[in-house]
Amino acid sequence: DTEVTQTPxxxxxxMTNKKSLKCEQHMGHRAMYWYKQKAKKPPELMFVYSYExxxxxxxxxxxxxxxxxxxxxxxxxxxxxxxxxxxxxxxxSSQGAGGGYNEQFFGPGTRLTVL
Amino acid sequence: xQQGEEDPQALSIQEGENATxxxxxxxxxxxxxxxxxxxxxxxVHLILIRSNEREKHSGRLRVTLxxxxxSSSLLITASRAADTASYFCATDENGAQKLVFGQGTRLTIxx
Numbered sequence: 018d019t020e021v022t023q024t025p026x027x028x029x030x031x032m033t034n035k036k037s038l039k040c041e042q043h044m045g046h047r048a049m050y051w052y053k054q055k056a057k058k059p060p061e062l063m064f065v066y067s068y069e070x071x072x073x074x075x076x077x078x079x080x081x082x083x084x085x086x087x088x089x090x091x092x093x094x095x096x097x098x099x100x101x102x103x104x105x106x107x108x109x110s111s112q113g114a115g116g117g118y119n120e121q122f123f124g125p126g127t128r129l130t131v132l
Numbered sequence: 133x134q135q136g137e138e139d140p141q142a143l144s145i146q147e148g149e150n151a152t153x154x155x156x157x158x159x160x161x162x163x164x165x166x167x168x169x170x171x172x173x174x175x176v177h178l179i180l181i182r183s184n185e186r187e188k189h190s191g192r193l194r195v196t197l198x199x200x201x202x203s204s205s206l207l208i209t210a211s212r213a214a215d216t217a218s219y220f221c222a223t224d225e226n227g228a229q230k231l232v233f234g235q236g237t238r239l240t241i242x243x
Contacts, residue, residue: 059234114229116230119180121231128172
């Protein structure tokens with residue numbers, strides 16, 4: 018199984034809502050990532066988990082809260098988001114401790130709209 | 133931070149022609165990767181080239197890397213309509229534990 022799955026595919030939420038994005042992989046990868054991508058822009062790294070520990074936080078606002086419950090799952094908890102947070106949120110995984118040494122496998126993304 | 137800058141930003145060619153995209157970066161790297169993204173979807177890894185490699189092939193794809201010029205190129209030969217997508221280069225700037233993506237090239241293959 019070489020697939021990274023993400024749910025939901027689409028999410029619309031108000032600024033006072035709390036929601037979560039989920040990501041799952043069964044490739045035995047020990048590094049998992051969250052990226053944010055605005056239209057016609059490249060993906061921007063948000064968080065890196067390596068061996069289930071947060072290793073990189075790219076100064077992301079605290080209204081985004083990542084969680085890695087086990088080596089196969091990665092969540093992104095959302096609270097009090099702003100309309101400018103509307104974007105495609107991509108999850109990825111890779112072998113090893115993470116970073117640019119190995120190829121990353123991406124999920125299809127969650128299209129988030131904040132009203 | 134944006135490590136890779138890609139050229140051109142957009143490219144439109146006829147089916148069957150070759151497409152060449154270029155990527156430049158600023159710092160030392162261990163690896164450079166190329167990814168494809170179909171509209172609004174996840175990225176697909178195409179090729180990874182290490183800093184001690186100069187050229188790599190995968191099917192209709194050819195990637196070159198010139199570390200002295202801090203640049204890479206992706207050549208797609210005999211293009212097909214299905215190659216229509218955005219193409220991104222990505223590097224591990226200064227060997228950091230993360231990938232930084234270039235701005236991307238939007239490739240359109242006209243039938």
